[in-house]
Amino acid sequence: MPELPEVETIRxxxxxxxxxxxxxxxxxxxxxxVRRTSAHHLxxxxxxxxxxxxxxxxxxxxxVLDSGHEIMIHLRMSGQIIAAARRxxxxxxxxxxxxxxxxxxxxxIDPRTFGEVVAFxxxxxxxxxxxxxxxxxxxxxxxxxxxxxxxxxxxxxxKALLLDQTVIAGLGNIYGDxxxxxxxxxxxxxxxxxxxxxxxxxHTAIGAVIANAIAxxxxxxGDGQYVDVSGASGSFQHAxxxxxxxxxxxxxxxxxxxxxxxxAQRSSHFCPVCQR
Ligand SMILES: [Zn+2]
Numbered sequence: 001m002p003e004l005p006e007v008e009t010i011r012x013x014x015x016x017x018x019x020x021x022x023x024x025x026x027x028x029x030x031x032x033x034v035r036r037t038s039a040h041h042l043x044x045x046x047x048x049x050x051x052x053x054x055x056x057x058x059x060x061x062x063x064v065l066d067s068g069h070e071i072m073i074h075l076r077m078s079g080q081i082i083a084a085a086r087r088x089x090x091x092x093x094x095x096x097x098x099x100x101x102x103x104x105x106x107x108x109i110d111p112r113t114f115g116e117v118v119a120f121x122x123x124x125x126x127x128x129x130x131x132x133x134x135x136x137x138x139x140x141x142x143x144x145x146x147x148x149x150x151x152x153x154x155x156x157x158x159k160a161l162l163l164d165q166t167v168i169a170g171l172g173n174i175y176g177d178x179x180x181x182x183x184x185x186x187x188x189x190x191x192x193x194x195x196x197x198x199x200x201x202x203h204t205a206i207g208a209v210i211a212n213a214i215a216x217x218x219x220x221x222g223d224g225q226y227v228d229v230s231g232a233s234g235s236f237q238h239a240x241x242x243x244x245x246x247x248x249x250x251x252x253x254x255x256x257x258x259x260x261x262x263x264a265q266r267s268s269h270f271c272p273v274c275q276r
Contacts, residue, residue, distance in 0.1 A: 022101040028095070177243045213239075216236035250274060258270070
């Protein structure tokens with residue numbers, strides 16, 4: 001599932017290709033991505049408008065239109081956004097296509113159909129997309145004092161807390177595991193049990209892991225599912241220290257063996273030697 005670094009990589013790719021382009025037509029080929037509203041609603045809300053910017057909040061990509069409306073895209077499990085020339089044939093599972101005035105098309109491809117494409121009025125955000133309105137702060141915007149307040153006022157397992165989008169936006173299973181390894185904190189520790197030093201390390205780790213992952217273009221796992229708008233893979237998977245490495249020797253200490261535990265119904269990976 002794409003997380004903040006993957007969505008940010010897509011945002012940057014689209015920014016260079018789509019800003020200033022008019023959407024001359026929108027084709028909806030499957031009802032699932034527009035289930036929150038309707039195909040008609042997306043077409044009405046997009047055709048004729050010019051793309052004036054690309055934003056991101058957490059794992060949500062937002063296309064800003066000169067009409068004052070916006071289009072939210074969430075990739076969920078298997079969504080992809082590809083920018084291609086109009087003459088190219090669309091791959092299977094292309095459920096939405098935005099046709100631009102310069103001969104490009106933006107494809108929303110989603111085999112498992114959990115993703116969404118929704119045109120909305122930003123003034124109505126809280127009623128149309130309440131979970132977007134209710135997101136916690138961006139990981140790179142959070143101060144140490146704010147993180148400390150979040151950690152100390154809750155006693156949930158730290159990994160579950162990091163995955164909660166209303167607490168911090170954009171982190172998922174991969175980056176949650178890598179951040180906790182960097183911070184040397186076990187994923188099952190209670191958030192209010194961290195030492196002041198561990199809190200500081202966690203704050204640094206959140207910023208560092210996310211920045212490094214964005215610089216590497218995100219993580220493309222063995223399923224090859226995540227790609228950027230040109231279809232290229234990310235490379236941060238080569239820098240993973242714990243995620244997906246259960247049973248293997250720890251790359252950091254060389255002594256521990258990576259363990260896998262289930263927290264908040266998700267697999268967590270950690271080194272019992274490095275992480276306490
Ligand atoms: Zn280790």
